[in-house]
Amino acid sequence: MEVDTTAIHVGDRVAVRLSVDYPDGWAVVWPDSLDISPFEVLDYVVAGPEAVAGGGGTRAAATLTVTSFELGELEIPPIEVAVADPGGTVQVLSTDPFRIGVESVGLDESGDIREIKGPLSIARNWWMLAPWLLLVAAVGAGAVYMRRRARTRPVAEVEKPKVPPRPFHLVALEALDELEGSSWLERGQVKRWHVRVSEIIRTYVEGQLEVPALEMTTGEVVAGLRGAALGGRVTEAFHAFLARCDLVKFAKLRPGADESRELLGVARSLVQMTSGAGGDDS
Template sequence: MSRGSWGGNRRAAIVSLLLACGALGVGGDLRGQSPRVAIEPDTTEIHVGDPLALRLSVEHPADLAVRWPDSLSLGPFEALALEASPPEAYGEGVRTPAVLHVTAFELGELELPSFDLELTDGASVTATVSTDPVVIGVTTVGLDESGDIRDVKGPRAIARNWLLLWPWLLLAVALAGVGYWWGRRRRRSPHRTDSRPPVPARPPHEIALEALDRLEASPLLERGEIKPYHIEVSRIIRAYLEGRYRIWALEMITPDVISSLGHAGVDPGLRTGFERFLEACDLVKFAKRRPDEAACRGILADARTLVERTKFVPPPPAAESEATAAEATAPGETAADGAEATADDRTEAAVP
């Protein structure tokens, strides 16, 4: 080998050595500043299905943050939860701790695989660190083999003393009966001590016909208020029935109203008319039926017809006077004497 070639090789070796030393120095500085992660299990052996806590510690520069994954594939282990804590100062950087909870449903020496964690500066991922694999022993639950196998016991019977239950059963039946009676009483005559409605100051049919006229002149149908219209016409007829037949029609359901009309001696044909009328109103009030304007005006005409057919017509005053005079005139008396006696009787009856 010539002197020149040896010198050239020498210089090349020196340059290579310097570059290698510089690379080692730079690499040492990067390793000192680069992030790293440590993983430590709280135990190395668990029973199948038991939770296992793995403590993670990520050391990284303060200007980076750990981006914890939303899910992890750790087969044969299953991730249960990841509890991350705020970063804390550590050396020239920070350390971010966390606890990963896992479990396993297989037996044997199982390896928890390595997984990656990303570090971000808030805009993008700048670095990635990987954990080391961890081997965990998973064993079955121990069995007590010292004792004999015992037979399965049947269900235990609950002792009952039926004699102690009889008073409670009788009390329940009595309460049910009282509740039924009270409910029917309140439905037929709630908050009342009298058994029949008061006598109106005016003839009921006059009050009802005037109310129907006011309803016909009202703007309810023009505004499309079908339900209030039927509620009002039903109320007018029920109030008329209260005054006419002395039943609590305003506080009864339709079947009870018809039944009470039967007890009051109303003709079956008229009862059928009232039943159809009230049921038509109930369909609008409770079943959300919307008849057209012609049907609405027809229900008002039906109400007038029912009132006219059932209104009370007193006997003519002349006929009543003649009948009274004939009954009051004794044999041998004149009609004038009988009329005078009738007038005296009325006067005496008027005096309190």
Template sequence: MRAMAWWGAVVAAAAATGAGVAPGAGVREAAAQDLRVAMDVDTTMIHLGDPVSVLLRVEHPADWSVEWADSLDVAPFEVLSYGVAPPSAAPGGDGAVSAAALVLTSFELGELEIPVIDIPVVGPDGTVRTLFTDPYRIGVVSVGLDESGDLREIRGPLSIARNWWLLIPWLLLAAAVAAGAFLLHRRRRARPVAEVARPKVPPRPHHLVALEALDELERSSLLERGEVKTWHVRVSEIVRTYVEGQLEVPALEMTTREVVAGLRNAALGSRITDTFHTFLARCDLVKFAKLRPGADASQEVLGVARTLVELTSGPGRGPESGNGERPDEAEEAAGGSR
């Protein structure tokens, strides 16, 4: 996949002590010890327009929840992609971890700063605590900068000395090939051979191929061996291959954001497209952000993949509701992906 392969190589999950809580954030006494935020950035220097991978991790009690914003203002940087993962159990089983993955870029030169990001966390009684990340400086340099600063003269086109004698062997070769093709054509016409037309085997439907691949993955022992990442990478590849063949969206060469844009153009309907988005983002976070859901959650991802294939298979993609999808199955798929 292009730039960052959805992320390229996202850094490892932040350490438990992380960036902490900024003074005045509204987290006091015992609650402050249970709420922590960490921000990982994969570089301190980029070229103009290069991607920057950012991972936000919030550790909180299991009965608290993170209210992620629909969009983040990180000027002077621009947000290329932004995905949120469902909460997962913290290492050791004490509390939970919520994570969000961003890809940023900038088209301004100089020493720039990712600003403070405020993250609200809501308790079971409705209490809101706000965590703050630390600002992070990144240098943005120009591509192909000439450190001398001198302007160079434009060079004219180079002239190539022509040696016409070098063309003679190629002309003789072309004449020999043409003569051979002519003789072969005459020989075939002199001795015609009746050829029996073989019926063409139609290609197998894309949805059947995808469903069989999902069944084979379900029968595998990846989850029993603890290979959760391989499981999610494989199920994501199966769905992307299906989308490329069935819906003609080149998903294998696209980021998740580009795939979702292509699906919207395919007029699948908002709920099915949103379910695709949630499914792919969830697989990306396991692949790149090192989240490790349990076996039941992993099986749930495969079930969502199977439902998406079934909902979008066939020339007309089945009976549709007003927004382009079967409402009962779309709601079930959307609910299973959360």
């Protein structure tokens, strides 16, 4: 990661350049969005891969334009990027954090300080206000009448029977069974299939583990799962699963039908390992 400065004024733009060198035949998955609080991402441009000079493989790069409206010694947190070998094995790379000092914009000390003027008086014309006062009185009287009338009407309250929600793990397992019975893979709809299996697990994580995964990037989901205290092994299993789906969705990786169906077993294992955690009491 390269940053073009170590000190800015509040609101200034900073260019952050990321690059990944990897062997030919591998794939890189850039995050679809980034949360680098306390900095805000104003622009995010990913450049196409290019050959490294001297036959050293391939390089992928991205440029972020960021700013901050907070003051002090702030830190750009580590940014994670996933790479996969031709066999589909996923590795996650992470940048080092980078500190930037953010200062306030200086004031012009040469300017004169003007005295505060007192409030201006407004000439009153009671005859002009009279129609408005009558209108306010009429509206108030109408409101009192409507309130009294509403009190005289009986209000029938009918309680609807509450239907208990279905356990999240059962909903997820049924959705996985339905996906397994689809013909998407046979029709070559590999990306659609992986988008759906990722959506099923993200929906399950959102309901069962109370992590809003449908609105998060994979890196944000993993951070949320770490906060859910699932344990390192389970969290990394979720990470590898979601990163594998991202490679198909964003990096044009196209695994075969058998390899794709193996993800169903992984997805079912993730659900079964965590079905007793979080908000599902069943």
